[in-house]
Amino acid sequence: MSLLETRHLTAHYRDFQALFGLNTRLEEGETLAVIGANGAGKSTYLKSISGLLRGAPWSVVFDGEPIGDLPAAEIMRRGIALAPEGRRLFPSLTVEENLLVGNYGRPVPGPWTLDAVFSLFPKLRERRHQASTTLSGGEQQMVAIGRALMSNPRVLLCDEISLGLAPIIIRDIYAALPKIKETGTSVIIVEQDIVQAMKVADRLYCFQEGRISLAGHPAAFSRDEIHAAYFGH
Amino acid sequence: MIGWINTIIQGVLLGGLYALFAIGLSLIFGIMRLVNLAHGDLIVFAAFFILATVSAFGVDSFTALLIAAPLMFAAGFLLQYAVLNHTLGRDILPPLLVTFGLSIIIQNGLLEMFSADSKRLSAGAIEVASIPLGGGLAVGLMPLMTLVSAIAVIFALNALFYWLPLGRAFRATSDDPETAQLMGIDNRKIFAIAMGVAMVVSAIAAYYLGVRANFDPSIGPARLIYAFEAVIIGGLGSLWGTLAGGIILGVAQTIGAHIDPEWQILAGHIAFLIVLVLRPRGLFPRAVD
Numbered sequence: 393m394s395l396l397e398t399r400h401l402t403a404h405y406r407d408f409q410a411l412f413g414l415n416t417r418l419e420e421g422e423t424l425a426v427i428g429a430n431g432a433g434k435s436t437y438l439k440s441i442s443g444l445l446r447g448a449p450w451s452v453v454f455d456g457e458p459i460g461d462l463p464a465a466e467i468m469r470r471g472i473a474l475a476p477e478g479r480r481l482f483p484s485l486t487v488e489e490n491l492l493v494g495n496y497g498r499p500v501p502g503p504w505t506l507d508a509v510f511s512l513f514p515k516l517r518e519r520r521h522q523a524s525t526t527l528s529g530g531e532q533q534m535v536a537i538g539r540a541l542m543s544n545p546r547v548l549l550c551d552e553i554s555l556g557l558a559p560i561i562i563r564d565i566y567a568a569l570p571k572i573k574e575t576g577t578s579v580i581i582v583e584q585d586i587v588q589a590m591k592v593a594d595r596l597y598c599f600q601e602g603r604i605s606l607a608g609h610p611a612a613f614s615r616d617e618i619h620a621a622y623f624g625h
Numbered sequence: 626m627i628g629w630i631n632t633i634i635q636g637v638l639l640g641g642l643y644a645l646f647a648i649g650l651s652l653i654f655g656i657m658r659l660v661n662l663a664h665g666d667l668i669v670f671a672a673f674f675i676l677a678t679v680s681a682f683g684v685d686s687f688t689a690l691l692i693a694a695p696l697m698f699a700a701g702f703l704l705q706y707a708v709l710n711h712t713l714g715r716d717i718l719p720p721l722l723v724t725f726g727l728s729i730i731i732q733n734g735l736l737e738m739f740s741a742d743s744k745r746l747s748a749g750a751i752e753v754a755s756i757p758l759g760g761g762l763a764v765g766l767m768p769l770m771t772l773v774s775a776i777a778v779i780f781a782l783n784a785l786f787y788w789l790p791l792g793r794a795f796r797a798t799s800d801d802p803e804t805a806q807l808m809g810i811d812n813r814k815i816f817a818i819a820m821g822v823a824m825v826v827s828a829i830a831a832y833y834l835g836v837r838a839n840f841d842p843s844i845g846p847a848r849l850i851y852a853f854e855a856v857i858i859g860g861l862g863s864l865w866g867t868l869a870g871g872i873i874l875g876v877a878q879t880i881g882a883h884i885d886p887e888w889q890i891l892a893g894h895i896a897f898l899i900v901l902v903l904r905p906r907g908l909f910p911r912a913v914d
Contacts, residue, residue: 496790496808
C-alpha cells in the first residue's frame with residue numbers, strides 16, 4: 393500500500409474543471425516531482441491533498457484512510473505539511489515565531505526541531521529575531537520549508553519553491569531536499585523548473601491540462617518526450 | 626489650577642474604564658475582522674450577570690466577578706462557535722447584521738428579566754476610599770484600580786500573544802487565516818477562544834462600570850461608541866494604543882465636563898473627530914496591515 397494516493401481526483405473552481413480524475417501515488421520515503429506548465433493543475437493537486445480544496449473522501453487516501461473531505465488543519469495534524477506557493481509567511485511574526493507556529497497543530501517529537509531547521513538553513517539562525525518581511529525571497533522560502541518541517545510531517549508538499557528566485561538561491565534550497573529525504577520524510581515537489589526537479593526526484597508525473605501526460609522515473613525519458621508531455625506538442 | 630490638574634487626573638483614570646470597554650472590541654476585530662456591534666450590550670449583560678450572581682449566592686461583587694469571568698468565557702466561546710463563525714466570510718455585512726440583531730436581543734432580554742430600572746454594583750467601603758496626593762488633590766481608589774486593571778489586562782494579553790503558542794496562533798490567524806490552517810490551526814476554535822477572552826475582559830469592564838455608576842439595559846450602545854472611539858483614536862492593532870485612546874477620550878470628556886457639565890460627551894466625540902481628521906489611522910497604527 394502506498395503512503396499517499398489520489399484516486400480519480402477531480403477538482404473544480406466554480407464551472408472550471410482543473411483536475412480530471414488523477415490517479416497518483418507516493419511511496420514511503422520517496423521524493424516525487426510533479427511538473428507541468430502554468431495551469432496544468434499542479435497547485436490544485438497539492439491544494440486537494442492538503443485540504444485547502446475539499447472533495448470526495450476517497451479521492452485522497454493517506455495511510456489507508458480517506459482524507460479527501462477533511463479540512464486543512466486536520467490533514468496537517470495527520471502529518472501532511474505544505475510549503476505553499478508564494479511562501480505565505482506570517483508578516484507580523486518573526487522568523488523564529490513563523491517556524492514555531494509550524495507545529496502548532498502537531499507538536500510531535502521527531503528529527504525536526506528549531507535547531508535542526510537552523511542547521512539545515514544556517515542563514516535563518518542569524519535572522520531568527522527579524523520580522524519575516526525583512527528577509528530576501530530565498531530566505532523566506534527557507535522559512536516556509538522549515539515551518540512545514542517543524543511538525544515532523546510524514547509527507548512534505550512543496551509548491552513552486554523555486555519561483556521568482558535566482559538560480560544560485562534555487563541551488564541552495566534544492567541542496568536541502570536530500571537532507572530532508574534522509575530523515576525518512578516523503579516529499580512531493582511541484583515545479584516549473586524541470587531540471588532541478590528531476591535531479592532530486594525518484595519519480596515524476598507531468599501534468600497537462602489537469603491530466604497526467606507522463607509518469608515514471610526521470611531517467612527513463614528523453615528530452616523530447618518530456619518536452620511533449622510538458623507543452624503538449 | 627488644582628481644579629484643572631484634578632480634572633486631567635480624573636480623565637486619565639476614566640480612560641482606564643474606556644480602555645477596558647475597548648480591549649475586547651479591538652481583540653475581536655484584530656483577530657477575525659469582526660465588528661461586534663453587540664459588544665456594549667455584552668458588557669452590560671456581564672454587569673447584570675455579576676449582579677444576579679451577587680443576589681443569588683449572597684457573595685460580594687468582586688467574588689461574583691470571579692464566578693462570572695469563566696462563565697462569560699464559556700458564553701463567548703459558544704456564541705462565536707455556534708453563531709458568529711457562520712457569519713464570517715468575504716462579505717462583511719452578515720456579521721454586522723447578526724451582531725446588530727444580537728444587540729437588540731440582549732437589550733430586550735435584559736429588559737424582560739431585570740426591568741428598565743437602573744442598578745448598581747456595590748463594592749463596599751472601597752467605593753468611596755481615596756488616596757490623598759497632597760495639595761488638595763486625591764484619587765479615588767476604585768478609579769485607580771480601574772486603570773491599573775486595564776494596564777494589567779494589556780500586560781496579560783501581550784504575554785499571551787507573544788509568549789504562548791496559542792498567542793502565536795492568534796497572530797498567525799489574524800495575518801492569514803487560510804495559511805494558518807496549514808499549521809493545524811482550527812480557525813473556528815481560535816476565533817471562539819478569542820471571543821471567550823474578549824468576554825472575560827468585558828466582565829472585568831462590567832464590574833468597574835457597575836461599581837462606578839448606575840447601569841440599565843439600554844446603555845450598551847453608548848459603551849460601544851466609547852469603545853469604538855478609543856480603538857480608533859489609538860490605532861487598530863495596538864492594545865497600548867487602545868489604552869492611550871481611552872485616556873484621550875476620558876481626559877477630553879472630563880475637560881468638557883469641567884467647562885460645562887453638558888459638554889462631557891460632546892467633548893469626547895470632538896476629540897475623536899479631531900484625531901480622525903489629523904491621523905485617520907489613529908495615533909499608534911500597526912506597522913503591518
